[in-house]
Amino acid sequence: MSVRIFVICGMFAFAALAGAQHFGRMGSVKDNKIGLVVHGGAGTMERGKMTPEREHEYRAGIENALRAGWEILQHGGSSMDATEAVVRTFEDDPLFNAGKGSVFTAAGTNEMDAAIMDGKTLKAGAVAALQHIKNPISLARLVMEKSPHVLMAGEGAESLAKEHGIELVDAKYFFTQERWDALQKAKAAEKVGGNGDKKFFLSDQDLHGTVGAVALDRNGNLAAATSTGGKTGKSPGRIGDTPVIGGGTYANNATCAVSGTGDGEFFIMATAAHDVSALMEYGHKTLEEATVAVINKIGKLGGSGGMIAIDKNGKIALPFNTSGTYRGYVDANGKFVTEIYR
Numbered sequence: 001m002s003v004r005i006f007v008i009c010g011m012f013a014f015a016a017l018a019g020a021q022h023f024g025r026m027g028s029v030k031d032n033k034i035g036l037v038v039h040g041g042a043g044t045m046e047r048g049k050m051t052p053e054r055e056h057e058y059r060a061g062i063e064n065a066l067r068a069g070w071e072i073l074q075h076g077g078s079s080m081d082a083t084e085a086v087v088r089t090f091e092d093d094p095l096f097n098a099g100k101g102s103v104f105t106a107a108g109t110n111e112m113d114a115a116i117m118d119g120k121t122l123k124a125g126a127v128a129a130l131q132h133i134k135n136p137i138s139l140a141r142l143v144m145e146k147s148p149h150v151l152m153a154g155e156g157a158e159s160l161a162k163e164h165g166i167e168l169v170d171a172k173y174f175f176t177q178e179r180w181d182a183l184q185k186a187k188a189a190e191k192v193g194g195n196g197d198k199k200f201f202l203s204d205q206d207l208h209g210t211v212g213a214v215a216l217d218r219n220g221n222l223a224a225a226t227s228t229g230g231k232t233g234k235s236p237g238r239i240g241d242t243p244v245i246g247g248g249t250y251a252n253n254a255t256c257a258v259s260g261t262g263d264g265e266f267f268i269m270a271t272a273a274h275d276v277s278a279l280m281e282y283g284h285k286t287l288e289e290a291t292v293a294v295i296n297k298i299g300k301l302g303g304s305g306g307m308i309a310i311d312k313n314g315k316i317a318l319p320f321n322t323s324g325t326y327r328g329y330v331d332a333n334g335k336f337v338t339e340i341y342r
Contacts, residue, residue, distance in 0.1 A: 132169055
């Protein structure tokens with residue numbers, strides 16, 4: 001059985017984002033058609049500002065998440081199980097802005113969002129503004145499977161979790177010094193009129209981040225899962241694109257599965273994740289063409305970020321218009337590939 005790998009890398013200048021670049025990678029998985037792509041957030045990532053030790057930690061975190069999902073797919077498990085396992089792994093890792101590593105709101109609280117979607121049935125579950133759920137992605141799946149709803153928020157969602165044995169934790173579980181310091185930095189920057197002063201410079205990693213996974217299983221079923229702690233210093237109650245089905249999360253066996261990361265408001269306005277699927281289904285675009293077009297659309301609106309996607313044939317795309325994205329995938333030889341910079 002022959003194995004073919006196609007890799008296409010490109011950089012495009014966006015008129016709406018001066019100096020911003022796009023980087024995409026296309027590939028195919030083995031003929032048994034299983035595939036997995038993950039991300040841990042997009043933003044400004046400069047090699048010179050990251051120590052080798054820190055980079056190693058991030059790459060290890062991405063690889064751990066890949067392994068959690070890949071073991072499920074290799075043993076014939078579903079894409080739903082694989083994407084949930086990936087995101088749970090990220091949620092338990094304080095390096096990433098989801099679950100344990102969630103950022104703080106302006107009020108000094110943590111509010112988390114998550115979503116998961118089954119490409120076979122188009123059923124989806126999403127949760128928002130959670131404060132006590134250890135693994136929001138599992139509650140999102142519960143909403144999909146055990147309730148008549150798609151999206152639940154706040155106390156109502158947490159009550160459902162209690163009814164079904166989903167693990168709740170005290171709010172202090174989510175405290176990390178790094179995220180708390182980022183909030184203080186954001187407040188200080190606001191007092192001096194922005195973040196232009198080097199003393200108060202805020203990186204994208206200070207401000208926001210998301211984790212996600214897309215997968216194709218042996219039965220040809222696609223799934224997407226996404227989770228986030230939102231934006232540092234956001235207004236309590238603000239909800240981004242992550243739990244908006246068709247915004248930051250979407251899966252359809254007829255086309256592709258997509259998970260987004262970046263400026264959530266722009267992903268919502270662009271209906272980004274669904275737009276990729278629509279361009280493929282109605283515009284007959286390839287996965288590469290569709291994802292590049294949508295990231296370009298977000299850029300023209302003034303937003304930054306990226307997405308991961310996999311189509312029904314196992315081809316993958318990882319475009320973004322920032323200087324980096326924490327991302328990884330399993331190549332045609334079963335090798336784990338982790339990448340950070342453009």
